[in-house]
Structures are given as structure tokens and as C-alpha cells.
Amino acid sequence: MTSSVMLVREHESGGVQELPLAPKKNGKRGPSRARPGRFTPGVLLLPALLILAVVIGWPLIQLFVMSFQEFGRAQVFGAPAPFIGFDNYARVLGDPQFWAVLARSVLFCLANVIAAMVIGTLVALLMNRVNRFFKVLVSVGLLLAWAMPALTATIVWGWMFDTQYGVVNYLLEAVSGQDYTNHSWLIDPFSFFVVATIIVTWGAVPFVAFTIFAGLTQVPEEVLEASQLDGAGAWQRFRLIVFPYLRSIFVVVVILQVIWDLRVFTQIFALQGIGGIKEETSTLGVYIYQTSLGQGDYGTGGAIAVIMVILMVAISVLYVRRSLKEEEQ
Amino acid sequence: MRKTTLAVTALGVTAALALAGCAGGSGSGDSGSGDDTADIRVWLNGTDTPDAAREYLKTTFEADHPGSTLTIEEQSWTGLVDKLTTNLSGSDSPDVVEVGNTQAAAFTSAGAFLPLTDVYDAIGGDDLLPGFVEAGSYDGTLYAAPYYSGARLVFYKKDLLANAGLSVPTTLDEYVSNGIALAEANPGVSGIYFPGQDWYNALPYIWEAGGEIAEQDGDTWTSTFSSPESIEGLKQVQEVMTKASVAAKDGNETDPQVPFCEGVVANLSAPSWLKGSILAPADADAPGCPDQEPNLGVYALPGADGGAAHVFAGGSNIAVAAKSAHPELATDALEIMLSDEYQSILGENGLVPAKLSLADTLGTDEVATAIAEAAANSKLTPASPKWADVEASGALQDFFVSIAQGGDVAALAADLDEKIDGILNS
Structure with a gap:
């Protein structure tokens, strides 16, 4: 406003x-x-x-x-949908599978936000230090990663981690000398999420890096120079000067990353098509898809989706409040 | 000020991204203005339908209907049920769709297809494959006509079998022991190629051991993967997956001709039309290995007591979408696909035609003989409208991936039964 x-x-x-x-x-x-x-x-x-x-x-x-109706595939094609009150919600909240998915989503989100923030900040700091040529080079690289559609990226990463023909197995075997023939990266849920984290973080770093890089130009050179003369090291300068200046940007970027990573869909969905066990690797977005479109139970899927919307709104309120505060300053 | 600008920019970027994310689905479906001429969109799945048939369909339709065009849009078998549900219920519906025979019930029962009663006799009538007519009917009305059927055959490398001093197996046990022997004799080679997600190929082991997928009692279904007979079959599946196959334990069954052509597969159980993919020219989009033709053998999977095993009767049905903007033109296209000429092209390419009278178009080579043997003993998945949901839930894939990893068969099967019961009786 x-x-x-x-x-x-x-x-x-x-x-x-x-x-x-x-x-x-x-x-x-x-x-x-x-x-x-x-x-x-x-x-x-x-x-x-x-x-x-x-x-x-x-x-x-x-x-x-x-989410309050009994809504199956017949209803999609026009049959009347009876209201069943909170039945869908009761079923979802009483299903241990839902809680497992939710916990998995939150953990995955945390890991990805931390990874993207740390790597993104480091790249931003790097861009701030290198000369014009490398700055352009890094920017172009970041832009390419940012411009790559998530589905395309996941398929390409999926090929690299392919069990039979993947380049990762090939290189690991060549470098370490150990046997990585037919090593499946997706079959073990933890390893699946390591691959997923690589893909999601790879896609998220450009946004973080660009935003923080833009913010870095706000930090006055004089203050940094003065602190350097007073003997502050690189870490101290970042922690005591750069970070406080950019605190609001960090908060906003973190909130955005949390929102994006919590509702991650494309990467997980595409990876599940390549390999792995769906039940042990589904996150919220994919779980809603499987319940609604896969099993044709739109009512239950809707209830899960509404719960997710409430979660997202709660996080978004944080974001909007923070943005409004920014404008007031 | 700068801070504000940045925040505003960031917001703008976010909004743009969010909008861009939404924009993806709006296709360029140009529905013609008049009913006389239009572009009819036909959805075919995978590469199963040979190019010659596609060409015939397009030219015949466009010659019959001057001014109209026919576009074939190839869909992936993976995730087909989801995709059909969303697209058939939307305003941008395709006109004619192919659907897997085990998936048809989910759509015929939901009213997604137009009834084919009026053209039933024109497309073949009683000459149509009875099992597939049943799969495409709901409440006595035909909604999805048979399109083609296919039997699962075993393709094998003659030299590998001969080098190991083995011959074509006559019982399922011999098939399994051959596979294990071949895998041991040739490190890095799958004696029997069996990726973990390939549940269709696991069904014969259960059926041959006397087990069933599910049994119906009145309105209720009981999944029977954990019956003693099924468990016995599943243990054999596990034996094959762990001892005879080096395929990815969580891999799926798409493009098995790639490892087969690469020479790392001795026996490959696959739909009969895979022969076309294996022998595809080396410079095709999906290259095969035509030089292997003399070395390529084929037989029907043997049963527990000799003879052909009960294999899964794969195949497709074809239907006109209820929301098609041009139902008459779409029905005409469907009639072409069930014409003797079109179905003969399918037969010549190793697909079992939808009409009984065209069975001889398959020819008399060893593939045709094997198809006839296998088809005679083939079985279907449970005839419940909810079965497609079981397939789409991914529970079967998850289950067999766990088996391939060496999991506890009995515990996993009990778990699977519970899941399937929940879906079939929901």
C-alpha cells in the first residue's frame, strides 16, 4: 500500500x-x-x-x-458430491503416513534452506570481490541455472545419477577405485533426498546469490574499511557489519526459500519417476498429488491441501509483516 | 529508498515467477469453429502404435474429411491415469484417447467416455476381443473399444544360452535356474532382466504358484498377496530379482531394449511388440540393434507344470472423450482405428489385433507362435473400477522395489494387502 x-x-x-x-x-x-x-x-x-x-x-x-465433500473421479466428471463434514480432515490427521510426510517435508525444507542460504551468500560475497570479467561470468552461470526449468534440470540430474549409465557412478568409480557399478542413488530414502537437495539447492542458489549480492552494495565501504583498520577479520566483518546491514534481506529471502522448499513438487515428482520408493520419499506437494490425482480421492487430497495452505499462510504472514515493516522504515 | 526498491523488485520477481509457474498448463488447443472441419486430437501412449499405423490413420482420416486434420499426440504410459483424469475433465480435452485395459474401468465408470453403442457393429461387433470388450464396458454399455492386445514373451540371446549349454526352458523353475546360471556365468549380465518397478512381470510367478492378486466376495475385495500361494510365488520373484538380475533395483520397465541391445541381458520378458523396438534401425530416434536379428530368439514364458505360464494380458482400449468438441469426427477416427486395414498393420507389427478374425495377420513366425501360446493362458488384473487407483498409487512399484532389495516378503505382502484393500473398498 x-x-x-x-x-x-x-x-x-x-x-x-x-x-x-x-x-x-x-x-x-x-x-x-x-x-x-x-x-x-x-x-x-x-x-x-x-x-x-x-x-x-x-x-x-x-x-x-x-475438502468437505466426498469427491472422487466420478465427481470430476459431473456426479453430485455429497458433503461429509470433517471426515476428510479426520482421516488425514489420523493417518500416520500424513505426519511422516509432513515431518519429512519440514526436514527437507530446513536442509535446503540452510544449504541454499550458505552457498548463495558465499557466491554473493565472491561476486563482490572478483573483477568485472568474473562477475559477469558468475552471473551468466547463475542466470542459466535460474532459467533452467525445474523439470528439465531434474531429468538431466537424474541421468547423471542414473543407476546403470550415470556419469556420477562412472566418475566415482574412476576416482575412488571402488565398485559403484549399478549403485542406485534413489533407492535409499536418505540418498534420494541428498540427490533432491542437490537439485533443489542448485536451482535456488541463483536467487539467493543475486538478492544478497544486490544487498551487499548497500554496505558502506567506509565502515568496512574502518573496521579492517581496527583489525576485524573477514568473518568478524561479515558477522558484525555486513550481516546487520543486510539482516532484513536475509530474513525475507529465508522466508521465501522456506515457502518454496516446503511446497517443492516438480523435483521430487520427477525423481520418483526415475527411481526410489514413493511411500518413503513423498513430500507434501507430491503426497497431495498422489492422493488426489493418483488415487482419485480429491476430497482427502483437498483436505491435505487446505492444511498446507494454512501452513503457508502462517509463514507468509511473517513475510508480509516483515515487508511492511521495511516500507515503514 | 534503495532498500524499498530492492524489496519491491524482489516482490515483482516473485510475482512474475509465480505467474510464470501458473502459465505452463494453458495449451494452444484451437477448437475449430464449425463442426464440419476441425483438428481431431488423438492421444496414443508410448511407442506401441507403429509409425505405419499412425500414418495410415492420419492420411485416411484427412482424405475422408477434407478440411479437417488429425493430430496424434504421444503420451507417456507413466502417470497416464492422472493425466487422463485432468485432461478429460477439462475444456481442452483430447478427442480420442488410448487407455490401458486395466485402467479403462476407472474412466468408463466415471462417465469420461461417450458410449459406443451406435457404432458397435460398425467397428466389429462380436468379432472384437471379448476380454477387452468387457474391460471397456460399464453397466452393459461399451465405452472403450478394444484397441490391441499383447502377450508378454521372453526374448533371449541365442548365443548366451548356447554358450552356457542351456536350452529353452520348459518349466518356470527351469527358466529361473537358467537365469541364475546365466547371471553367474556372465558377470554384469542379467540372466533374467527384472527392474524392481516391473510388477507386470511379477504376476506370472504368483499365478503359477496358485496365488491371486485379489478376490471378490460380493461388493468387497480382498487383496491376496499374502496368501501362502502368493508368498511362494513372490519368493521366486525375489530370487530372480536378487540372483538373476542386475537391473536397477528401483528401475522401471521402460526401454528394456537399451540394455538388451547393449548385450547385458540374456532373457527379457516383455510385451510382444518390443521386437519392433529391438530391431529398430540403428539411426532411429530410439535406436535398436537390427544386426542382432539372427541371435534373437523368443519363447512363451513356461508355466510351473510346463506349457505356457499365466501371463498378464496387456493391451489397450480406445475411446472418444465425453468432452470432445467434435464427437462425430472423433468417432469416425475411432472407426478407422478399428478398420481391418489399420488393425492388420498392428498385427503385422506384433500387436494382437482387436478383432479375432485378424489373428492370422500376426504371421506364422516364432513370435506369432509364442504370442498364440501366451495369449491362450493370459490373465487380467482384478475387474474393479478402483484397480486403476491401485496402479496409480504406486504401491505395487514400491512393494516390488522393496522385494528386489531383499526385504521380508511376508511382512511386505501383508502391508501391501492392507493398502490395496483400503483402495479397492474405499
Whole structure:
């Protein structure tokens, strides 16, 4: 809200440069211009709200309704769906499989957020130090990884980790001299998630690196120099100067990563098609898919999805509150 | 200010990404304006339908309906039930779809297909394969016509068998012991190729031991993987998977011609039409190894007491989508696919035609003989509309992957039964 109001005002007064003149015009602006301006933010928000209502709002309402219905494949093709109250929810919450999936999703999310944040920050710091040529080189590399569709990336990574023909097994055997012929990377759930983490983190690092790299330009050189003269090492400079300056960016990026990693779907789904045991490797997104589309039980799937939406909203509230605080500063 | 800009940019990027993520599904389905001319979309699965048949379908349809076009969109067998559910219920539905015979019930019972009563006689009537008519019917009405059937055969490398001093097995036990002997004699070679997810190939072991997948009593189904007979069969499956096969323990059954052509497979149990893939030209999109033709042998999987084993009767049904925008044109396309000419092309390529009268198009070579033997003893999965859900749940794949890893058969089977009971009786 605040940001759009500010942008509008800037625009009305003819750009940022003229802003200092604004107070002088104050007398003219007073009551006559305030009234039409009052509705501008609302009008500007309207198109976005409409799109959100159609694209996200309506399906969400349908999902919510569906989660209270007995909704199978016959209902998809038009049979009436009877309401069954909280039966779907009771079944989901009483199913140990659901809790296992939830715990797995949270652990996977944590591991991925930590990995992406650490590697992303290191890459950002690296980009801040190297010369222009390498900066461009790293940026291009990151952009390519960022631009690669998740499905394509997973298939390619899947080939590399292939049991029979994978290059990873081949290289490991060549380097270590141990027998990696037909070593399956996906059959053991832990090893499956190691591969999944590599793929997801590989895809997430560019965003983290770029955002933090952009933030690093905000850290005043003088302060860093002064601290260096006072004898602060690299770690101390990062911990005591860089991090506090970028704290808000870190928080926002972490929240976004948590949201993205908690609802991860493509990578896990595609990997399960390549190998592994579905029941031991499903995360929330995939579990909803399997329940709804795989088994044709849309009601139960809907209930799980609503629970996930509530989880996501809770995390998003953190994010929105943090962003609003930013704007106030 | 800078901070705000950054946050706004980040938000913008997020929104753009989120929107981009949503945009993926909107295809470019241009539904024609008039009913006379249109583009009919036919979904065929995998590479099973030979190119000659596809070409025939397209040219015949377009010659019969000037101005209209026919587009074949190849779908993957993996995840087909999910994909059909979403696409057949949407506004961008394909017009004609192929569906696995064991999956058909999930859609015929849900009203996803148009009834074929009016064209039943035109497409063959009583000449259609009875088992497949049954699979494609619901409440006495035919919704999904038989498309083709296929028997599972064993393809083998003649030289490997001869070098080991073995001959074509006559019983299932001999088949298994041959496989183990071949694997031991040729390190790195699968005596019997058996990737963990390939549950279709595990069924004959259960059936030959006297077990069943599930039994029906009135309206309730009881999964019987943990019956003593089934357990006995499953133990044999485990023996093959662990001692005779070096295939990926969690691999699936797609493209088995690749390892077969590479020379690391001695016996390969696969649908009869795989012969075409094995002998595909070396420069094809999915290359085979045509130079191996003299070395390629084939036989019907032997049963426990000799003769052909009960194998899974794979195959497909074909149907017109209930939401097709051009049902008449779509039905015409389906009629072409069940014409004698089209079905003969299938027969010549090792697929069992949908019509009994065309059985001789398979020829008289050893593949045809093996198909006839295997088809005579083939069996189906349980005739429940919910069976497709069991397949789609992935429970069977998970189960056999665990068996391939050497898990406790009895405990795993009891666990699987519980899961399948839950789905079949939900």
C-alpha cells in the first residue's frame, strides 16, 4: 500500500527530481487534489486483485469446499458430491503416513534452506570481490541455472545419477577405485533426498546469490574499511557489519526459500519417476498429488491441501509483516 | 529508498515467477469453429502404435474429411491415469484417447467416455476381443473399444544360452535356474532382466504358484498377496530379482531394449511388440540393434507344470472423450482405428489385433507362435473400477522395489494387502 501511494505521488508531481518543490505547491494541492488521489491506490490495485481472485481465489474456494465433500473421479466428471463434514480432515490427521510426510517435508525444507542460504551468500560475497570479467561470468552461470526449468534440470540430474549409465557412478568409480557399478542413488530414502537437495539447492542458489549480492552494495565501504583498520577479520566483518546491514534481506529471502522448499513438487515428482520408493520419499506437494490425482480421492487430497495452505499462510504472514515493516522504515 | 526498491523488485520477481509457474498448463488447443472441419486430437501412449499405423490413420482420416486434420499426440504410459483424469475433465480435452485395459474401468465408470453403442457393429461387433470388450464396458454399455492386445514373451540371446549349454526352458523353475546360471556365468549380465518397478512381470510367478492378486466376495475385495500361494510365488520373484538380475533395483520397465541391445541381458520378458523396438534401425530416434536379428530368439514364458505360464494380458482400449468438441469426427477416427486395414498393420507389427478374425495377420513366425501360446493362458488384473487407483498409487512399484532389495516378503505382502484393500473398498 504505502509504496504504491508514494509512487503515485512521485508521478503526479512530475518525477523524483521535482520532489523538493512539492512543499511549495502545498497550498495548491490541499483539499482539491487529495480527493481524486484518495481512490487512485485502490483503482491501481484492482486489476491485480481481480487476477488474483480469478487465478488463486476461486480455485482456493473450490479446494476448500471440496475438502468437505466426498469427491472422487466420478465427481470430476459431473456426479453430485455429497458433503461429509470433517471426515476428510479426520482421516488425514489420523493417518500416520500424513505426519511422516509432513515431518519429512519440514526436514527437507530446513536442509535446503540452510544449504541454499550458505552457498548463495558465499557466491554473493565472491561476486563482490572478483573483477568485472568474473562477475559477469558468475552471473551468466547463475542466470542459466535460474532459467533452467525445474523439470528439465531434474531429468538431466537424474541421468547423471542414473543407476546403470550415470556419469556420477562412472566418475566415482574412476576416482575412488571402488565398485559403484549399478549403485542406485534413489533407492535409499536418505540418498534420494541428498540427490533432491542437490537439485533443489542448485536451482535456488541463483536467487539467493543475486538478492544478497544486490544487498551487499548497500554496505558502506567506509565502515568496512574502518573496521579492517581496527583489525576485524573477514568473518568478524561479515558477522558484525555486513550481516546487520543486510539482516532484513536475509530474513525475507529465508522466508521465501522456506515457502518454496516446503511446497517443492516438480523435483521430487520427477525423481520418483526415475527411481526410489514413493511411500518413503513423498513430500507434501507430491503426497497431495498422489492422493488426489493418483488415487482419485480429491476430497482427502483437498483436505491435505487446505492444511498446507494454512501452513503457508502462517509463514507468509511473517513475510508480509516483515515487508511492511521495511516500507515503514 | 534503495532498500524499498530492492524489496519491491524482489516482490515483482516473485510475482512474475509465480505467474510464470501458473502459465505452463494453458495449451494452444484451437477448437475449430464449425463442426464440419476441425483438428481431431488423438492421444496414443508410448511407442506401441507403429509409425505405419499412425500414418495410415492420419492420411485416411484427412482424405475422408477434407478440411479437417488429425493430430496424434504421444503420451507417456507413466502417470497416464492422472493425466487422463485432468485432461478429460477439462475444456481442452483430447478427442480420442488410448487407455490401458486395466485402467479403462476407472474412466468408463466415471462417465469420461461417450458410449459406443451406435457404432458397435460398425467397428466389429462380436468379432472384437471379448476380454477387452468387457474391460471397456460399464453397466452393459461399451465405452472403450478394444484397441490391441499383447502377450508378454521372453526374448533371449541365442548365443548366451548356447554358450552356457542351456536350452529353452520348459518349466518356470527351469527358466529361473537358467537365469541364475546365466547371471553367474556372465558377470554384469542379467540372466533374467527384472527392474524392481516391473510388477507386470511379477504376476506370472504368483499365478503359477496358485496365488491371486485379489478376490471378490460380493461388493468387497480382498487383496491376496499374502496368501501362502502368493508368498511362494513372490519368493521366486525375489530370487530372480536378487540372483538373476542386475537391473536397477528401483528401475522401471521402460526401454528394456537399451540394455538388451547393449548385450547385458540374456532373457527379457516383455510385451510382444518390443521386437519392433529391438530391431529398430540403428539411426532411429530410439535406436535398436537390427544386426542382432539372427541371435534373437523368443519363447512363451513356461508355466510351473510346463506349457505356457499365466501371463498378464496387456493391451489397450480406445475411446472418444465425453468432452470432445467434435464427437462425430472423433468417432469416425475411432472407426478407422478399428478398420481391418489399420488393425492388420498392428498385427503385422506384433500387436494382437482387436478383432479375432485378424489373428492370422500376426504371421506364422516364432513370435506369432509364442504370442498364440501366451495369449491362450493370459490373465487380467482384478475387474474393479478402483484397480486403476491401485496402479496409480504406486504401491505395487514400491512393494516390488522393496522385494528386489531383499526385504521380508511376508511382512511386505501383508502391508501391501492392507493398502490395496483400503483402495479397492474405499
